[in-house]
Amino acid sequence: MATVTNSPWKHLLLDALQTNAHLKQSSFFQLATVGCNGKPANRTVVFRGFHEGSQKIEIYTDSRSHKVDDLKRCPYGEICWYFTDTWEQFRINGKIEMIDSFNADPLKLHLREKAWFASSLKSRMQYLGCDPGRPYIVSETPNSYRLEPTDGPVDTFCLLVLDPEQVDYLNLKGNERVVFRVNPDNPESHEWIVEKINP
Template identity: 35%
Template sequence: MAEQAPWREVLQRALKKNSNCRHSRYVQLATVRPDGRPANRTVVYRGFLGDGLGESLGETDVLTFVTDCRSNKVGEIAHNPWAEVAWYFPDTREQFRLLGKLSVVNAATADEKLQKGRRAAWKTMSDPGRQQFMWPQPGEPRGGDDSIFKPEPPSADSPVLDAFCLVCLAVEEVDHIQLAKNLRHRYLRGGGGGGEWASQNVNP
């Protein structure tokens, strides 16, 4: 099994210290649109890949999110997989910037381990969270009938809807700033993203 990424423990400590803040798992995910302009939106951090499965999926530095396969970000990722997450923790006044490559796990993904991660994410969603995947095409003009936003929500045990995707961020670079202490630490993965992690203190 791969060595645990050195920043993972630091991030998990921040999550624990900020657990009273109900939106401490909300992060901002930046991607690049096919026309070269950036896109940025708030998403919910859903844990490291393999969390809660009782077994490692062999990766220790892959963050997960979920999305609708009809959302713009899926097309953006297909065009350019690079993304940067900005994660600010207000209670401890620290920020993590996590740069890496995204991949989308959808209904057609063959890898059984990744499908296991997708099903696990589906199960941990709330009923209203799962219901959203039955809504009409996101971003299209809204009609007058609001009842289509209130279908019977699928249960945790129902089959995973095709629109439901797991989004995996394989992190290659982390920038951690602690504003209260004026400290900044940078972690870099060598070997084109597949090698050892190195880190150093840099000027804030």
């Protein structure tokens, strides 16, 4: 075991993203939360980049979705990312912060707005639809949505920010597995404990 700083797993992830960039699915991963019933809930989401150049991972979602309800009760989740060309898997868990329209911090609201405008207009339109995960009712389905390119974020747009606490990296081609953990004795120092384990 060794202790290092500066998110030593991040360069592995960036390399995997670059090497697999020609595959559209490389920008998707699975996000698991603890459901309101205490059972695991899993879904596929889109990687939106690192939060302000940090190690934190951004995800965009609808504030009416089940995952938001899950995170209100238990603010922890885990993502699983598999890159098919390089046979690499990243399991990253940590606390997830929700930045929605009710957030009182002006700086965080600015980050939410920045995320909103980083999305395509087509992606933004999704947040104008009916409540996700609810029964489909024809009469409630809008015939047309209207959203101007300069309109700010709608109330249903939510920015999720996952702050990694543990990263489990598996390379099946190299038969290598490494676990990176935030130093529990000094979590604010950005020190990571690195341990090679059996695949």
